[in-house]
Structures are given as C-alpha cells and as structure tokens.
Amino acid sequence: MSRLSLTNLPVAPAVDPRQLSVGVVHLGLGAFHRAHQAVVTERAAVATGDTRWGIAGVSQRSATVRDQLAPQDGLYAVLERGLGDPSVQVIGSIRDVLTAPEDPEEVVARIADPAVSVVTLTVTEKGYRARGDGLDLDDPEIRADLTGRPPRTVVGQLAAGLARRVEPLTIVSCDNLVANGPFLRRLVADYVEALGKVPEVFEATRFPASMVDRIVPATTGADRDEAARLLGVRDEAVVVAEPFLQWVIEDDFAGERPAWEQGGAVLTPDVAPWERAKLRMLNATHSMLAYLGALRGYETIAEAVRDDELAALARALMTEDVVPTLSPPDGLDLTEYGATVLERFANPALKHRTTQVAMDGSVKLPVRMLGTVRDRLAAGAEPRVITLAVAAWMTYVLKTPTVDDPQSGRLEAALAGVSGAAAVVDALLGVESIFTPDLRESPVFRDLLVEHVNALTA
Known part of the structure; x- marks a missing residue:
C-alpha cells in the first residue's frame, strides 16, 4: 500500500499545507501535540483563512517522529475513537520537523526567526528539568548547555532563541504543571541569570498559563492498520485520540498569534x-x-x-x-x-x-x-x-x-x-x-x- 503524502491524498487536510508559512515553533513533537495543539491551530486557519501559522515541530530526543513525517510531507492522520465507528482526519499544519540532538543550532534559529511569534511546548513534566520551584542547575544537561554547547534542553533552547530576537515571543507551556506559564518563566529566568546574560526581549516576552485535555493513547500496529483501511494509504505517523478536546489559554500575548479561540480553544483571564x-x-x-x-x-x-x-x-x-x-x-x-x-x-x-x-x-x-x-x-x-x-x-x-x-x-x-x-x-x-x-x-x-x-x- 502506498504512503500518505501531498501527492497521495485520499482525504485532503482542511487547509492546503503548501499555503502555510511557519509562525509557530513547537517543542516536544509527540503524539499529544499532533492530536491537540496542531489540530486546534489548523481549525483556526480554516475559520480565519490566515495561513501564517504553520508549525515547525521539534523532537527533543529521537528522530522517530521526523522519520515518520518527512516521507509524508509532514502529513498525518488523527484517528478518533469514540463509542461509535472510528473517524479519521488528515492534518497538515506541521510544515517542518527538526530533531534537537541532530541539529540544535537550527532549533535555536527557528525560535529566533522574526516570522515566528509563538512557541508552544509539550515536553512532559520531566522535560523542564526543575527542582522544587526553580531550575535544577545541577542537572547535567542544564550544566552542559550553560557551558556553551548548542543547547539541548528546552530551557536552554528558549534562552538562546530569545537572545537572538529583536521582538519578544509568546511561549505557551501545554504540560500538566501548576501555573505552567509563570513556572516556565521562572525556569528561563534562572537559566539566563546563571548564564549572566538576560536577553533584552525577556521582560516583554509573555508566558501565558494554559490547560490542555485530550486522551491520546500510544498508537499500535492495529491503529495503523485501521487508519490505512479508512484512508486507503499507509500512515506511519497516525495518532489516536478520543473525540473530546479542550484547551484553555490565559489571554496574555506579546504579539500576533493564531486565532485559537476560533479553533475551539477558550481564552480566559485566569486559567x-x-x-x-x-x-x-x-x-x-x-x-x-x-x-x-x-x-x-x-x-x-x-x-x-x-x-x-x-x-x-x-x-x-x-x-x-x-x-x-x-x-x-x-x-x-x-x-x-x-x-x-x-x-x-x-x-x-x-x-x-x-x-x-x-x-x-x-x-x-x-x-x-x-x-x-x-x-x-x-x-x-x-x-x-x-x-x-x-x-x-x-x-x-x-x-x-x-x-x-x-x-x-x-x-x-x-x-x-x-x-x-x-x-x-x-x-x-x-x-x-x-x-x-x-x-x-x-x-x-x-x-x-x-x-x-x-x-x-x-
């Protein structure tokens, strides 16, 4: 069976991915992001016709996701499993995939790109390398970033990207942490203070809190077979999710952003x-x-x-x-x-x-x-x-x-x-x-x- 790609599209994405430019960088390109923020971002593009918010996704550890998505031109399907028959939707909002261990400099360059005004994160609780209320400065990976290597940790990547920017960013944590936005701001502040170089744009950069909810179990071989049956092509990057999806975001942004509220998100003064x-x-x-x-x-x-x-x-x-x-x-x-x-x-x-x-x-x-x-x-x-x-x-x-x-x-x-x-x-x-x-x-x-x-x- 042939592979899902831009030239082999039995079910086209709601927005032509070839029209999308990259305006969002996402750190932590796992299944949850692909079943959640990437879906809401695409729905916002459908609702508004705004094509500036394609996503450059960064895999923080392995090249697996890159190897799945690259032959498919970044396309993948979300297989929704509810009480009725499953349904499938092809998503095209991810326009570039990077692997941090292989190309850490390019990750920083993407965050620094003037066309990018939003960075989102799903790196799980342990990806923040925190200890108590602050950054774990004894963490060996944090120490290695602070010594000057191209950064491999998300906090190091954010700090390095901010250091190269003229305009501030909006950085949206989507992980299950209490007050995740302010918490991430504190971690980045700890890092740049330890580095001795606070980026000029740091004070104006916003870290809104957010709350995400969708059950996204690990994809199995049976799921890939089911998606292939429904699509008529093979999708090695398919993700599985329940029909329910919720995203609540603090309305605190440094600049332009996707119209996520038109894609189903809730914007609120207090998350x-x-x-x-x-x-x-x-x-x-x-x-x-x-x-x-x-x-x-x-x-x-x-x-x-x-x-x-x-x-x-x-x-x-x-x-x-x-x-x-x-x-x-x-x-x-x-x-x-x-x-x-x-x-x-x-x-x-x-x-x-x-x-x-x-x-x-x-x-x-x-x-x-x-x-x-x-x-x-x-x-x-x-x-x-x-x-x-x-x-x-x-x-x-x-x-x-x-x-x-x-x-x-x-x-x-x-x-x-x-x-x-x-x-x-x-x-x-x-x-x-x-x-x-x-x-x-x-x-x-x-x-x-x-x-x-x-x-x-x-």
Missing part, C-alpha cells in the same frame, strides 16, 4: 480554576487508576474502570477529597465534570495502557495529588482516598522492578533493603524531591499511608 480542577480530578484519578489497575493486572485504564471497586474509589476520590478543595470556574459543574471523566476513561476504544499513565510518577504526584492532600490536612480532614492513591504509587514503585521514572535510581536507592509497610512509607516519604517537610511530618498522612500500603502489599 487557574480550570487547571486545578483538571489536575486534581482528571489527572489524579487517571494516575490512581493506573497504579491500582496495574497492581491488579489490568492492561488498560478502561479495564480498570470496569472494575466496580476501582470505579467506586475513583468516584470517591473526586467527591470526597478533591471537590472540597476546588472553586470551580464559571460554566464548570464539578459533579458533571467528574462523571464525564469516568465516562471518558471507560471508552473501550481507547486502549490507554496503565503502565503508560503510571510513568514518571515522581514528577506527577506533586502536581496531581499532593496539593489535595495538603489542602485536606489543612482543613482538618482525613484525606483517606487521595492518600490511597499516593500509597498505590508507593506500592507500584515497590513491586515494579524497572519503574519508568526520571528518579528511578533515587527511588531504588531509597527502597534498598527495606521491608514492611511502615519502612516503605518512611523510605519514600524521605525522598525530598517529592515530599515536602509538612507532609513528611504529618502523622495523619503517614498513618494512612502505612495502612494503605500494608493492605495493598498483603
């Missing part, structure tokens, strides 16, 4: 209530189901939700522990939102693997769960269900021989020679990069963790 509801309800529940589901041998999140006991725990997590900590934004009914979350997780067409969701727990826990624990303890409540979610992570780390986590070495060292629930809890609570002193010193939190870990390991 925080949306972000908090999503992180604490959807993301925390997702992680809890991943850990508990994996411990019970379930391969996918949908299988875990079909377990009546786990589904009941997921509902209890949201209603008993999370909702009391939230002040919802106008237009968001938390009860309805919680029900929608579980409906989406139960979608049998999305084979979102528990082990995939369980990755990188050490950087996910602080932003998804520990804020809820802290708020409930401050209110004098017993955070029983959210603590079960944390205990499930501890048990998962204990029982997984090679846990996929940026701090895996630190976690293994903490658990070396440890046995018994209380010792496991104390060892992991002692990892200061995850747990703050107030949580380590809370007898209520520790006692609940010991109770839960003891039950989960029995």
Whole structure:
C-alpha cells in the first residue's frame, strides 16, 4: 500500500499545507501535540483563512517522529475513537520537523526567526528539568548547555532563541504543571541569570498559563492498520485520540498569534480554576487508576474502570477529597465534570495502557495529588482516598522492578533493603524531591499511608 503524502491524498487536510508559512515553533513533537495543539491551530486557519501559522515541530530526543513525517510531507492522520465507528482526519499544519540532538543550532534559529511569534511546548513534566520551584542547575544537561554547547534542553533552547530576537515571543507551556506559564518563566529566568546574560526581549516576552485535555493513547500496529483501511494509504505517523478536546489559554500575548479561540480553544483571564480542577480530578484519578489497575493486572485504564471497586474509589476520590478543595470556574459543574471523566476513561476504544499513565510518577504526584492532600490536612480532614492513591504509587514503585521514572535510581536507592509497610512509607516519604517537610511530618498522612500500603502489599 502506498504512503500518505501531498501527492497521495485520499482525504485532503482542511487547509492546503503548501499555503502555510511557519509562525509557530513547537517543542516536544509527540503524539499529544499532533492530536491537540496542531489540530486546534489548523481549525483556526480554516475559520480565519490566515495561513501564517504553520508549525515547525521539534523532537527533543529521537528522530522517530521526523522519520515518520518527512516521507509524508509532514502529513498525518488523527484517528478518533469514540463509542461509535472510528473517524479519521488528515492534518497538515506541521510544515517542518527538526530533531534537537541532530541539529540544535537550527532549533535555536527557528525560535529566533522574526516570522515566528509563538512557541508552544509539550515536553512532559520531566522535560523542564526543575527542582522544587526553580531550575535544577545541577542537572547535567542544564550544566552542559550553560557551558556553551548548542543547547539541548528546552530551557536552554528558549534562552538562546530569545537572545537572538529583536521582538519578544509568546511561549505557551501545554504540560500538566501548576501555573505552567509563570513556572516556565521562572525556569528561563534562572537559566539566563546563571548564564549572566538576560536577553533584552525577556521582560516583554509573555508566558501565558494554559490547560490542555485530550486522551491520546500510544498508537499500535492495529491503529495503523485501521487508519490505512479508512484512508486507503499507509500512515506511519497516525495518532489516536478520543473525540473530546479542550484547551484553555490565559489571554496574555506579546504579539500576533493564531486565532485559537476560533479553533475551539477558550481564552480566559485566569486559567487557574480550570487547571486545578483538571489536575486534581482528571489527572489524579487517571494516575490512581493506573497504579491500582496495574497492581491488579489490568492492561488498560478502561479495564480498570470496569472494575466496580476501582470505579467506586475513583468516584470517591473526586467527591470526597478533591471537590472540597476546588472553586470551580464559571460554566464548570464539578459533579458533571467528574462523571464525564469516568465516562471518558471507560471508552473501550481507547486502549490507554496503565503502565503508560503510571510513568514518571515522581514528577506527577506533586502536581496531581499532593496539593489535595495538603489542602485536606489543612482543613482538618482525613484525606483517606487521595492518600490511597499516593500509597498505590508507593506500592507500584515497590513491586515494579524497572519503574519508568526520571528518579528511578533515587527511588531504588531509597527502597534498598527495606521491608514492611511502615519502612516503605518512611523510605519514600524521605525522598525530598517529592515530599515536602509538612507532609513528611504529618502523622495523619503517614498513618494512612502505612495502612494503605500494608493492605495493598498483603
């Protein structure tokens, strides 16, 4: 079967990609970006006819995405799987693909290009190389960038690009971090201060917060076969997604930008209530189901939700522990939102693997769960269900021989020679990069963790 390309288009993109010029650089060209921001950017171009906002995508690690997209002229399909028949749409908004390890200078040149006025990021929590509230200046990759090599880290790339610019940028983080825009600004500020050279445009550069939501499971061979059947051509870069898509962006831009609100995004003066509801309800529940589901041998999140006991725990997590900590934004009914979350997780067409969701727990826990624990303890409540979610992570780390986590070495060292629930809890609570002193010193939190870990390991 022939390959998808500009000369082989059974289903044409909504906008002719040959008419698009590059105005956006995206760092972190994974499946989520291709199923989310790239789709909204193309919809905005359809709605406005503005062709200035093609995307130059940067793969931060491997050349896999470049090798998939280059023979296809940057084209790929989004295979939507809902409760009905799947549908497929070809997207053409990505006009160039770079691989940072192979061509770091070109990445910086793209960010510095005067035609580019927006940079977006989906590099996962660990891609920011943070420690606590600031940049981890001891990170070996950060240190290497600071010594003058062509930068390989996203913070180094942004700083180097800004240093070459005359006009400021808008830099939009789309990762699951609390106040992700201001947080990224602080990391870049830490970097340029350590470098001793603050770019002239830094103060005028804007870092709006944003909140993103769409379930994008890893693409399988069966997904590629299904897309080929629907398209009539082979697409090696197809991504899979649910029908639901949400993007909430703080209305704070340094210059021109895509009309994302005409592509389905919500622009608001305050992202925080949306972000908090999503992180604490959807993301925390997702992680809890991943850990508990994996411990019970379930391969996918949908299988875990079909377990009546786990589904009941997921509902209890949201209603008993999370909702009391939230002040919802106008237009968001938390009860309805919680029900929608579980409906989406139960979608049998999305084979979102528990082990995939369980990755990188050490950087996910602080932003998804520990804020809820802290708020409930401050209110004098017993955070029983959210603590079960944390205990499930501890048990998962204990029982997984090679846990996929940026701090895996630190976690293994903490658990070396440890046995018994209380010792496991104390060892992991002692990892200061995850747990703050107030949580380590809370007898209520520790006692609940010991109770839960003891039950989960029995």
